[in-house]
Amino acid sequence: MHHATPDLSFGDLTPEFMLDALDAAGLRADGRMLQLNSFENRVLMLHLEDARCGSTAAVAKFYRPGRWSDAQILEEHAFAAELAAAEVPVAAPWALADGSTLFHHQGQRLAVTPRQGGRGPELEDPDVLRWIGRLLARLHGVGRQRPFTERMQWASAAPAQSARDWLIANDAIPPETAPAWDDTVRRCIDAIQAAFDSLPDLQLTRLHGDCHPGNILWTPDRGPHFVDLDDASQGPVVQDLWMLLPGDPDAARRQLHAVLDGYEQVAEFDDRELRLIEPLRTMRMIHHSAWLARRWGDPAFPAAFPWFGTPNYWMDQTALLREQLEAMRPRDTTPARVRDEDIVDFDGDGFA
Structure with missing residues (x-):
């Protein structure tokens, strides 16, 4: 390899x-x-x-x-x-x-x-999630004022395709696992593109781009603030929402509702974008594998990710991506978000 x-x-x-x-x-x-x-x-x-x-x-x-x-x-x-x-x-x-x-x-x-101090936000607290939702809506309000012209876009399957192409061209995958992984990734890319194609009038916005809990700090008097815009990008606003959700499906539904409740106090949210959560998650998984492979020459990476690149790693990734194929499978009806505690599990497999 x-x-x-x-x-x-x-x-x-x-x-x-x-x-x-x-x-x-x-x-x-x-x-x-x-x-x-x-x-x-x-x-x-x-x-x-x-x-x-x-x-x-x-x-x-x-x-x-x-x-x-x-x-x-x-x-x-x-x-x-x-x-x-x-x-x-x-x-x-x-x-x-x-x-x-x-x-x-x-x-x-x-x-x-x-330097701006703070600690990680308490994401189990609905009031904290609503505050973060309001803050994201304000960030996106500024983001809509003009587009990025230089930063990357999460607006199609292109980032996943680019990651796949680099991994194959650089023989980053062991030969015994490459065919199964590549077949699965190709099908994932088709499903990702189909999801974006189903929303032809999708509004793209300047985003934080990497809005996971580690990039939000909290202080009791000022509430949340953002750090690290290094991955600022352009795409659907749901890209800045889904990474805040936990792996447990029931908890994810509750937390998604709280974030959206705060968000919609400030700005409208297009419920159709919820169909992009699993495609965006799948794209990030493929992109992450390529990121690790591209950085393997940096001594910090083998020390921090010793499990990466082994046949078991690629077999596990193939299995996870097959699960994502099912999660991205189109449903017969257009999903609609239900208020209160009954947020619909659109993908049929939770948000894990």
Whole structure:
């Protein structure tokens, strides 16, 4: 099995290099740095000698080379600035020494945002979920004002097709498991595309794009705020809803209802988008396998995901994707959301 070539792009990110980069960007750190959890980029919390915008604590992100273009990153930053201007609580990047929010230093690119503390939200609390729903509706309200032109779209099966094509072209799947996996993925891609084709007038919106619970922080006085717009994208708004749901089908139905109850206090929601939950979930599963394979040259990935790439992994993925085929199977009638506790299980297999 072959994976991506060795990734040494972060090899020069020593503490000294990062301090020098921050100094060149016009931010003098006092030497206290804590690396934060992030596989895709290198992210650290730091303390500044002088306050910036009233804050001496900041978060610096060094972007993985080759993942996003400058134009894609700056489009994300502009979206964050629009959200902040509309008083949607996000951490928007600061302008740095050259006047841009994206600073280049010896082949590396970085952005810096103020540190915003908080803890994970209590997603079992309906009031918390309603608040998150209202906040997502406000984010999407800003997102509808103009489209992305550089960021990726979740508007067809294209991301799944691209992931499948890369995995096959790079021999990332053991030969003994590749035929079954590929046959299943091809059928999944057809089902995903059919789901999008069934909604020809689907409205696409600028999204957070990776709105799982780890990207929402909560404070008792201010409620929820978003972090990490690194995967900001364009697509149906349900993309920012389904990742908040737990694996248990009954709990997922209750929590979906609470989020939508809050959402619709601020904006309308097209119930037809609920048909896209399982196609979007399936697409993310295929995309995730390709992401792991592409990053295998980074030493952090084999250490964190030792189970990836084995024949058992690909057999398990094939089995899960076959379940997703059933979950995506078209029903005879158009699903309609029922109010209160009777949210319909549209896919017939829960949200697990």
